[in-house]
Amino acid sequence: MIVQPIHYTAVLPAWLNLVDALGATTVVDADVWLVRAFGSGRLALHGVPDDDPQRGTAQVRLAVPDLDAAYDTLAAPVAGTGATLERREAGHGVELVVRAPDGVPVYLDREDPAPPARPERDDVAAAVAVEALWMTPDVAGSAALLTALGLTPRISSESGGWQDLTASDGGLVGVHGATTSSLSVTFEHPDLDAVSARLDARGIAFALIDESYGRSLQVPSPDAPDDPDVTVWVNEAIHDLYGYRRA
Incomplete structure (x- = not known):
């Protein structure tokens, strides 16, 4: 299983400039459908169009080699978390849709x-990792669902607001943890100084922020650069790991 979130955008060249700066390699390059691989995970x-309601939004998607096997394996664990699992036809073919208790869908696709x-x-x-970020009022329930889907817990906050x-x-x-649910695409890297140099070389603006858990680079979104x-x-x-624990 590979984490492969989808980001919908009307500015593909700008997003490609960013992911190329992070060292992504091509998996699929088909007109308006692009898949890029990183050191860990993939991004679709x-x-x-500019007026599409999905513009600037993201989805949590997991890519697996066999959807039928995944459905048979996951049906019972998913039901045990209070979520639902559905097999359906989409524009690109069959997909599995898992509806979390907070209403957020998690999709499973056949791996490219x-x-x-x-x-x-x-x-x-x-060393670049893709991370789908799920903001939710139900951190414990969402993490339990992802565990049922086959992901492995790594780091959690002692306050219960992060997993x-x-x-x-x-x-x-x-x-x-958040008051309302939303999804976005983020990245992780152990050396932000090295990443900063790559972004500088591409002329990509960013701010380096020191948060309580460590540093982060904040890059203006290609969808709304201003x-x-x-x-x-x-x-x-x-x-x-002060305030956090490793599973």
Whole structure:
């Protein structure tokens, strides 16, 4: 299983500039459907018109090799969390839809095979992880659902407001406490100074912020570059576990 969130955008070139700066490699390049692989996890970019209601939104998606096997394996664990599991036809084919208790859908897709020859990543790019960020009033319930889906808990806050989980074949999902539910795409890296240098080389603006859990880079979103409240985060991997615990 690979974490592969989708971000819907009307500015594909700007998003590609950002993911290329982070060292992404191509898995699928098909007009308005692009999949890029990172050191850990993948990101799908779906081009949409500027007036599309999905513009600037994201979905949590997990890619698996066999949807039928996943359905049979996950039906009982998912039901045990109070969520629902549905198999349905979508525009791209069959998908599984898991509806969390907070109403957020988590999708399972058939994994796109990697191209036979993938370029080697440098050390900086190899350490980039994709993280789908799930803001929710129900951190414990959402984390329990992701665990039932096969992700492994990694780091949680002692306050109960944060839990992140890893997929067996790469990528992260972070669950953060909030009053309302929302989804976005973020990234993680252990060395933000190295990432900063790559963004500088591409002419990509960013702010380096020191949070209580560590540092983060905040990049103006390609979807709304002039809105300071809409940013793409590259979080520093947590080194100091004060207030946190590792599973």
